Amino acid sequence: MTLDMVDIIRTKRDGGELDGTAIDWALDAYTRGQVGEEQMAALAMAIFLRGMNRREIADWTGAMIRSGRTMDWSELGKPTTDKHSTGGVGDKITLPLGPLVASFGVAVPQLSGRGLGHTGGTLDKLESIPGWYAELSPARMREILRDTGAVVAAAGEDLAPADRKLYALRDVTGTVDSIPLIASSIMSKKIAEGTQALVLDVKVGTGAFMTDLDSARELARTMVDLGTDAGVRTRALLTDMSTPLGRTIGNALEVRESVEVLAGGGPADVIELTCVLAREMLALAGMHDVDVEEALADGRAMDTWRDMIRAQDGDPDAPLPTAVHTEDVTAVRDGHLRGLDALALGVGSWRLGAGRARKEDPVQAAAGVEIHVLPGERVVRGQKLLTLHTDTPERFGRARAVIETGVTIGDEPPAPRTLIHDRIG
Template sequence: MAPETTASSVERFDAVDVIRAKRDGGRLSDDQIDWVIDAYTRGVVAERQMAALAMAIFLNGMDRDEIVRWTDAMIASGERLDFSSALSRPTTDKHSTGGVGDKITLPLAPLVASFGVAVPQLSGRGLGHTGGTLDKLESIPGWRADLSNDEMIAQLESVGAVVCAAGSGLAPADKKLYALRDVTGTVEAIPLIASSIMSKKIAEGTASLVLDVKTGAGAFMSDEADARELARTMVDLGTDAGVRTVALLTDMSAPLGLTVGNALEVRESLEVLAGGGPADVVELTVALAREMLAAAGRTDADVEEALRDGRAMDTWRAMISAQGGDPDAPLPEAAHTLEVRAEAAGRVTGLDAMQVGVAGWRLGAGRSRPGEAVQAGAGVELRRTIGDTVSAGDVLAVLHTDTPERFDRSVEAIDGAWSIEADAPAAERRIVLDRIA
């Protein structure tokens, strides 16, 4: 007698058929998408099969309906938070596609929260030349990134801002697929980037979202047309899911601010919260804060005044303390420094963000593989940036590390990063290039 076949033991689709459909330029059906994400999460679809499908998507793309359904399936793979019933404050969130010196979350979250808005920033760690927000904050003695959902909600209600690690329950299919994309050359697929970011943000349960999509040498999407397409795709995904979503297209041709590295960037963020700081960091922080507050219904908020009068700093201190950090503790400093000097005089007309980011990474500020330790005090302190005049012999940057044997490769990376022209006129750098809604 043949064994009985139960419905639960029979899969609805075959992975090879799904791969072929997209390989041949076809459109995946809703049922195929739901199945392949669920089956991959369960381990029924093998890693090599999902790798083949990811490459087919990279090469042939997805239409809007496919991307929406793929995102929904990623969300359905895990839990979904709902802040509306747990908080008395409206919620708004920000996501950046990442860049060199991008410390904006640090002053931005407490600034927005100082107006009575809840800001749940579920952040990540750095890999390669881009820094991670959690790595920066972990340079503060005692601060912890891992919070339970109950702890996160309690802090949002009492303080208004929380920056913490995303729980494993949010979009687990994305965590698995992201790691696969990283080793199969499919990271840059716009449908997969957009669904990865937006599945987590929608599952997080925020009512509104502002996206900071960067373009330029130091950005994930260096080509402006690609960055614009990514921004448009993510705004559409958020809108379709009922989340008020807007994107700012911003410049990452040069680093943001004058520091690249964990404790160095915290120190610069504190300058912004104290009413100072580099003009580009302040400009972008203020622009994103206005968008977030408008989305949360606070259209008359004076964000510059909140930086000047100390309200944002007070919220920062409360946020850090609530997560076990000591806001008064000295920040770590690297044991060794090295100056990089100009060989010629003139005006700085360009500063390659990628080269600066790689230099910081090689000093120990970043990691080359997940889980690798980073140095809290390592990084690059810029002394000259775009628009500045220099004389031969002036210090362009100071390199910081605990391991001086790293200096040679860091200098190699940053060599030639500054474009210096003898008779160049002063020029303004545009940080916010466009708004996409």
């Protein structure tokens, strides 16, 4: 059937509903190059302005899934579950979480990406481990899942290719911030990944994609509905991203902190969120009342981590990269540290070399920010608050300029942080 893209654009521009046939045709024709970039840009802007209802979003997501291959782990003979985060600053939770959940006999297939802007990518973090590689075939992923229980790999070019092409277009046409398009982009890849259960970590706060609770709830509900409609047991947690997670931001720095968590230590907020998400993932996989804290304490999760890293040619015992240059940020007055703004520290880490502005940009494995004092603690003038890490010292000036705007010191301590705001599904 040949449809008219101009009619489809006009329908959505005027606030009408797109039927499944029109959506299928538009995305298929765009993926195959039969619809021009300018027409898909116009449709994306119409969706941005007019929105889509639940049925339209489900049809849009389904069309993106069908544009490529899907994965199937049923022959593993054990339940599969995964976690997806919408992205934050210092968000290294995937690293300890995958092996922790897998240590209970559940398979955790994770297709992850590289970071853009101030939110770091899981693959960038893991690629700071000497030898570790992310490009795996489905057959090799299956072998690792069977042997170790957890795998983190790069999503292939043939997984939801319509989304890959559309995302690049949205990025340059001002249509990224659309909940229907965000939700369908995330969920098309997660559903195509083939997991039976999915926990969504929807970040909210200054360092997150969604800065307010109402928008975060809408996104979470939309994604939970999409997963449920596709037969994937799906649940979402809304978690705080006004302050960075843990005490490190950057690739090798976050790996080091993740290993500390797997060794039974690490920052309290990273431990709490890792354990909460692990319980949710295991519950959706049919395992209730499990003691995930004990699995961290007794070394089971660490053993799985080491097996997982070795399975992808990484050396879990190799020293992680360290930056050539460091600089400290110190307190300008006595008082209480009232805030460390996640966005400011994330952008600063990016400027130090830990992130990229374009997907082809290199990243520095050792660059980032180390946090020595957390909000609520007392500080004295001149006390070391942060250490900045980079291999290129000319980056310090621009990084400090933004990071220092995110450090707030006052006479009174801030209200206690609420790490988990809500649970949906």
